[in-house]
Amino acid sequence: MTTEQQAGCSIRLPEQSSAAQLAVLQVHQRDNVLVALQALQAGEPLPAPFSHLSAQTAVPAGHKLALTAIAAGEPVLKYGFAIGRATQPIAAGEHVHSHNLATALSGTIEYSYTGCQAPALSFPADLPQSFQGYRRSNGKVGTRNELWIINTVGCVNRAAMRVAEQARQHYADLLALKNIDGIHAFTHPFGCSQLGDDLDHTRQLLAGLIQHPNAGAVLILGLGCENNQLARLLQACPDVDSSRIRAFNAQQVEDEVEQGLAAVGELLQLMANDQRSACPVSELVLGMKCGGSDGFSGLTANALVGRTADLLAAAGGKVVLTETPEMFGAEQVFMARAANQQVFADLVTLVNDFKQYFIDNQQPVYENPSPGNKDGGLTTLEEKSLGAIQKGGSAVVQQIIRYGEQAHAAGLTLLEGPGNDAVSSTALTAAGATLLLFTTGRGTPLGFPAPTVKIASNSNLAARKPQWIDYDAGQLLQVGQDAQQFTGQFFRYLLAVASGERTRNEISDNREIAIWKNGVTL
Numbered sequence: 001m002t003t004e005q006q007a008g009c010s011i012r013l014p015e016q017s018s019a020a021q022l023a024v025l026q027v028h029q030r031d032n033v034l035v036a037l038q039a040l041q042a043g044e045p046l047p048a049p050f051s052h053l054s055a056q057t058a059v060p061a062g063h064k065l066a067l068t069a070i071a072a073g074e075p076v077l078k079y080g081f082a083i084g085r086a087t088q089p090i091a092a093g094e095h096v097h098s099h100n101l102a103t104a105l106s107g108t109i110e111y112s113y114t115g116c117q118a119p120a121l122s123f124p125a126d127l128p129q130s131f132q133g134y135r136r137s138n139g140k141v142g143t144r145n146e147l148w149i150i151n152t153v154g155c156v157n158r159a160a161m162r163v164a165e166q167a168r169q170h171y172a173d174l175l176a177l178k179n180i181d182g183i184h185a186f187t188h189p190f191g192c193s194q195l196g197d198d199l200d201h202t203r204q205l206l207a208g209l210i211q212h213p214n215a216g217a218v219l220i221l222g223l224g225c226e227n228n229q230l231a232r233l234l235q236a237c238p239d240v241d242s243s244r245i246r247a248f249n250a251q252q253v254e255d256e257v258e259q260g261l262a263a264v265g266e267l268l269q270l271m272a273n274d275q276r277s278a279c280p281v282s283e284l285v286l287g288m289k290c291g292g293s294d295g296f297s298g299l300t301a302n303a304l305v306g307r308t309a310d311l312l313a314a315a316g317g318k319v320v321l322t323e324t325p326e327m328f329g330a331e332q333v334f335m336a337r338a339a340n341q342q343v344f345a346d347l348v349t350l351v352n353d354f355k356q357y358f359i360d361n362q363q364p365v366y367e368n369p370s371p372g373n374k375d376g377g378l379t380t381l382e383e384k385s386l387g388a389i390q391k392g393g394s395a396v397v398q399q400i401i402r403y404g405e406q407a408h409a410a411g412l413t414l415l416e417g418p419g420n421d422a423v424s425s426t427a428l429t430a431a432g433a434t435l436l437l438f439t440t441g442r443g444t445p446l447g448f449p450a451p452t453v454k455i456a457s458n459s460n461l462a463a464r465k466p467q468w469i470d471y472d473a474g475q476l477l478q479v480g481q482d483a484q485q486f487t488g489q490f491f492r493y494l495l496a497v498a499s500g501e502r503t504r505n506e507i508s509d510n511r512e513i514a515i516w517k518n519g520v521t522l
Helices: 001-005 154-172 196-210 230-235 256-271 301-314 330-337 341-362 372-373 383-390 421-430 461-465 475-479 481-497
Strands: 033-036 062-068 073-078 083-085 130-135 146-151 182-186 217-223 247-249 277-280 286-290 318-321 396-402 413-414 436-441 453-454
Touching: 033 073, 033 461, 083 330, 130 481, 146 154, 146 196, 146 256, 154 182, 154 247, 154 256, 196 217, 196 421, 217 230, 217 256, 230 247, 256 421, 286 301, 286 383, 286 421, 301 383, 301 413, 301 453, 318 383, 330 341, 341 396, 372 396, 372 421, 383 475, 421 436, 421 481, 436 461, 436 481, 453 461, 453 475, 461 475, 475 481
Parallel strands: 146 182, 146 217, 217 247, 286 318, 286 436, 318 413, 396 413, 436 453
Antiparallel strands: 033 062, 073 083, 130 277
16 A cells, blocks of 8 residues: 555545436546446446446446456455456456455555544534534533433343433423433443453443533432442542432332433423523534444545534544444554554554454454445445545544543544444444444444434435435435535535524434444353
8 A cells, every 4th residue: 555545545535526416426536446326227328537338238227337448356446446356357347346456455564654544624614613512511512401311230221211211301391491301221231240341331321421511400210239339430530510410229229210210300400491501513413323324425525524524623623433343454544644653553452453353253354244235335444444434534533532532622523432333323423422423325224322424325225215315415416416515515414503593313313323232251
């Protein structure tokens, strides 16, 4: 990989994109494949500037076809990088997918630090520089003012849910106030029979939620005999306003639901005085996630989110990206943007530790994308990873954090976590993300504690699932679309969401958490 390639691989569509007039798109000038923007029939000629070619076979939308003849064993290039090697000769115009392309990844990789090669970023003067947020006593800023109910152990899940359900009815007058955004219980099955690091991960993840600035107050409900003891959990939450916390063990009170309702009433009275105020965009924390990707994800939705990440990083805000295994095959792009030698070393350790996690569990490190991803046109892990990391933009990597830890550095932070949508999105929230940007090519109704902005990679999905999708990034491929202007419009929309405009997951009340269980259960 050359220095130029290591520095980044962000998609740069033309200022006035004419992609919608084309049947295909060459993502990067070095690429030897094209991406079909619509389904192609066998023998269908391609328009200029590829009019010397015709599709040799049928090619589904989002899939690849060869721009030039590719010999067996030759690298196949997309985003300007190798996404694998041809397993047989491929003719120009031929469909390129699992039948003739395979990963080139295997074994271990030697990494070396050659200095930070990230480009300089600037925040446009014509974009808003503030939003209406909730300033907390510790200086953090939330985008919502909600009361969260967090339980130490799965044994009290139903009790926590009953408290939330009854509280919404009992305190309807307070909830009618515009400055209280809701009461939500986030339940989970863990906290008992866990040991060592596994227990610590659960405790740390829950502590991150308890300290989240979107929670104007928190009720913590324990049982009493669980491994995840309430006292230890509270000790793991140093960055909270103790007046906004109520906690008790169900075994130590007569009626846990009645006790919980009373505690919620006290907390809501405190929250009733909270007001939104103008806060600089540097106070935003964005969590970036993709789920159910397709062949357009890296071209539209992920690229849009990456440009947004660059805007926020330039403004001094925080951007958090996770899904460690979806960096495999593209990790050197981030390594070339490490702020210093220590961040580089931390990233190498993060990647190698996660690869070892796969090996310890006797799973292939370089597994191909899921069946859904393959149907959408993604063939190899390199291709999926290069598309996925578009969400990280081109900013300097300032910090590497482990699962359950919180982001504290302005700029781009990489967070340890699996690709699983629920687990990684919960980890992003616990890391401090006050908005989640979730890109998808196939759609999902999932939502999480922080407002979850669903961004469709293609306009068909946005039209079919308006109850899931908040923003249609497929519009980036329309005639005359200006990528920079489109990103500015999206950034303004995010500031509206940060200021209180509800997302589809909030309207549908799709909110949940999932904890990464990776240890022994007694």
